Amino acid sequence: MSSYDPAPKTSPVPESVAADPREPAPAPARVGTIVWGLVVLALAALIIISQLGIVALNGTYVLIGLMIGAGAALVIGGLLSARGRDNSSTTGKS
Structure with a gap:
């Protein structure tokens, strides 16, 4: 047996700096970014299918179909985002 007692493990960053409650949480992905990404993927898939001669x-x-679908997805996503947003005032002022 050894009488060696290692130092307690501590974080190299002080607790006051590591747990800053004022730091905002990361923002979620925007609806527009997701919708336009899906439009680009759908267009690429349709181009590949067309070039292979399958259809x-x-x-x-x-x-026209992609624009109607993208428009509907943007409107629905915006409505859902607005519905889920916290509308309470934090300062007490309107």
Whole structure:
């Protein structure tokens, strides 16, 4: 047995700095970013399918469908985001 007693393990950052309650939480992904990312992925998939010759696509109809879908997703996502947002005032002023 050894009489060696190692120092207690501590964090290199002081507790007062590590747990700053004033630091805001990371922001969630925006609805617009997600929707336009999905539009780009859908367009890329449709281009690949068209080039493979699996299906013959009309470009006008594809773009109209993508824009209708993206518009609907943006409106619905915005409504859901507004509904889930905390509307209480923190300062007491209107």
